Amino acid sequence: MFKTIRKPINSIYVIAGMIIVLSVLAIMSVSTFLSYHGEKQRIDQEIKANVQDTLLTIEEHIEDLISSYSVNEYSKFIGSEVKYRHLFAMIVEDKNMGAILGKKVYVKGKIRDENWQVVDYDPEDSLQREQLQNAYFTSEKELVNNLGQSIGKIIVVVSDHEFHQRLDNLIYRNLLATFAISALLVATLFLMMRLHLLEPLTNIIEAITQRDSEGLPLEYAPIKGPNEIRVLSQTINHMIKATRVSRQQLMDKSDALRAAKERFQLAIDGTRDGLWDWNAKEGKIYVSEQYEAMLGYQSKDMPDTLEEWLKMIHPDDVDKAQYEIKRYLESKGQGVYENTFRMRTKSGQWLWITSRGKAIFDDEGNPVRFVGFNTDMSKLIQQQEELKKQKDLHQYLANHDTLTNLANRSLFNDRLMHSIKQAQRNGEKLAVLFIDLDYFKEINDSLGHNIGDKVIQSIAKRLQHLIRGGDTIARLGGDEFTILMDDLPDEQSASHIADRVIENFRQPVRVDHHELHLSCSIGISIYPDNGETPTDMLKNADAAMYRAKNLGRNNFQYYSKEMTEEAFERLNMEANIRSGIQNEEFIVYYQPQINSSTQQIIGMEALVRWNSPSLGFITPGRFIPLAIATGSIIDLDRYVMKKAFKEFAAWIDEGLDPGHLSINLNMKQLIREDFVSYLSGLIEQGGFSASCIELEVTEGELMDNPSQAINVLKQVESLGVKLSLDDFGTGYSSLSYLKKLPISKLKIDKSFVDGLPFDKEDEAIVRAIIALAQSLNLDIIAEGAENLQQVDFLSQLGCSNFQGYFFSKPIPAEEMHNFLIEYRRSH
Template structure:
């Protein structure tokens, strides 16, 4: 095969009668022509065709000078090895071949780019479709588990969380409460003002409920005007009454919608896990039954499924109400219990203790109302009152020439957490006329360990005022010695629970001796409270605890009795 110009082919076949047939094969200026020679002859094309016939710009080579084509940059691997030699494109064809190669590469690149574009578009379409599916799934999931009107969990999600809470409570042996809240006479609002107003009321109610509950609690809307609350981590079942009372008070406040002023009350039923059931259906059913009982009792109240629990809860509510009245009516009084040097039997000071003289019940001791006062926050007002009264009385005794010694006052962590407490304390000292060196503040070990870093900071400020500090109920609060050594304290007070078994109980003996040794090693004084017998007193003194407080010397006595005791001591 030869690649020739049409002109060169015409000259080549000018004497061939079949030239017309060959020349007809030319469709363009260049073409391949068939050239036959015997296979057994190794003949160069120049031996067959006159070199002048071939266009000067054409190149046709035999086996001997193929290196020439390699030198020109042609790749002969794809060219056929014919009997007469290799053939190659001529120079005049180079332009066209470059164009062909260029077009070919352009087409390849274009194809690749188109494929990339198609892949990107397909990816985007698939991604958008997946995002849309995910969004639709999220919307469907939200609609399945949340109430569209209030945004609260609905019955489906409530049941799921209730079942989960039951499983956790079983593992941890914990208690929780299920509160079933139903709005009283809500149907009248819908019937008289329409569902639009009724829906707005439900939205306002749901927001109020959300503000009341803790983060760990769950509030749900079961439907209509029914709500449920899962109150976790309760120490006692009756603690749920605190939350119920808050709900009743909050929902009873007026609701203002457009030009309407509405009042909505609620009836609440409470069931307790595990006392009122260990299955979700039973707990919900019993809370619902308690709610209907609350409606039968006149609405706008709460009832426990257990009648005994309801009675306890109402006593608690009445106690809280009475506590608030006691502060306003000045029903509290300060009693003083002597603190004595066990070696010399001389009084070194006294602890101020609060008593509640209830107008109907009579004398109520602190263990009956202090825990409730701490939970409701009333402890701040009570402690403040006791502090002012006791300081004023001690200052008065010193002014009379008596020697009451050091006044020990109980201090709660809630007081320490108050902003500017040290300044408030200093103001009380000034107003009462009491000197800092006459005062000792006692903070329980458990209170300190709730926030040890904050306690170190605040107690440091108090210590700088010249007031002594003591750790009360030591040994019961699991304190860290690393914190203890940083506390600016002066005294450890051994809790009564470790004194009761002395001197016969080996564990109490070991603990008491260990606390005394710890106090000595930290250069702190130590006092034991709750000492009731001579044997207890003698054991403590013999083992290095010189200061004693308890019934062995005296119970807590009134201001008048303590004043008489101080006067008698002065005479001696």
């Protein structure tokens, strides 16, 4: 039973409320007092200013009336002014009328009586005179005629009636406003304090006051509110948790020591499984008779140590068995130990055993006793394996061609649908190749279907070796095959596979002493250009295949005629690249690099050009991407390096001082295992210092795999070779990687130089690159400098090294040789 705890008066709320109320009242009282005195002075000044304004307003009017002896008129005027301006009195001393009446002045005015009614002013009335003397404020104005002579005086009197009335209204409004603001402040402050301070504290109190019979809180304190309260909650929870753990450990130890023997005996008597008990301190294992009988041993004949017990476990399972025991014991008994493994019977057979158990630990967390039981699972596991094999077989037969073991039409359609969805999500392309054997019917008709089936099997194995690792190949039936190519780099990549298939078919198929020469026709459809559903993709690939047959068989066709022509042109160029390297059709050009400050040649960049005998002059923009895609770039790079190093060494030997040789290399080249040794060998053959060589790598390629690039470039740097980052700023580089790269130079890309000095965006980018290079202590060079304005502008920004048409276009070795001689002579 839990104790019911009466919730005490929440005194913290009362105290907080009193503090807030008193604080707000004190602040608002001071504020109201200061506001009251300020408003009082303002009203006083306003009343006096109004009196002065009134005098100025009525002065001219009264002067005219006095001058015209219009006593009744100005008497009415005075009464009106007193009434509507809320004046106490207004008196006119009329010298003109006084002269007529034989007096010094004639006095006429209006005054308010005790009921605040406007009555005539009587100069002889002592009460009125006393009221005027005690008035709040009196102001008078001398009246003069056109000749500047005094004709009388206006006296305006204001009593404190209006002053007090307005002051009373002000006090009333201020009190209302003060009360409203105070109430709002009190409510807001109390609400904020309640939400952020009092309520979290109350929640903690409510949580920890709900206690069990032993006084331990039933729940943890909620972790909410400001940091200090959260820390308080965490501290309380830690104490609760620690207390619970301590109590549980005491209870477990007490119960375990008291009931261990009873529980163990009941377990032995009540189960058919094999019971075991491992005494961790003694290192002995006790097993029940059922356990011994399960493994074919006689009573007391089984090993009783953990080491011997482990030797009975299958060698493939022993590591896992040890790991599961260790993992459970390290968890200090969390959950239940369970593991399945094979054990050797006395006769040498293997049984599948599922072992379950629980351990008891001492105060230090060390295992004292580990008790459990073993169940023979051999029959159940054997049944499960049989069911799984049957299920797998049915599943396999449902999705695969029984003759070739390739995917069938159903599985191919499923994978094609999956690939289409993935390509749609990722904005990728894929290709379907529809392959049909040419004249295969004649083989079946002449040699029989048995030979035909063996031919199909042989073709299936060939096709499996020709496709990429992640591609899918299927047999749709008869002599029709399909290939699914995922994640297509470009549309023309499919033509490489198609060409390899057609080329492979040139090798004869040998079946039962028959040597058969076959060919095939292939149709290619591209997603999403030629269809967005599996049905459309297969239909269009099939249509392209029939066009290949109509064009003479033994060829491939895209569903689009233009793509077919482009594929054949690409394949032709690919073959010409390989032969061009072998026939040394490629020429190395050099473009000088000049320091504008010293007018010295600091180096040159080696550039490759191709003048094919069959294709004519081909720009690097056409053949280099293709060489990269096909892997020919490795041979091409080494061809350029070997030739450039040889010519560069000759210029050094001649004493022409060519500076350094800069060569732009592809990352495929750099990550070759033999590249560093190959580079070192070329430098040694050239007989010049490695510091004369500068390898340029593009920013985009580095950022594809920056970690690998850093490792490779550090090996190159260790040779003494300098490294330059080309096309900097055109990719998506990371400054965190840039500072780790062992580069010594940044190269400003031509695209940023072209717009200088007029393009503000290019200027901003160039300034940033130069500043970055300077901060990282890197050299910098600008490529594509074509006019003096660009050179001067970049020089002013701090870039003195240039490469571009302003100094020289790329030129062959003979011209470069002459350039070095002439430039040295002229400079």
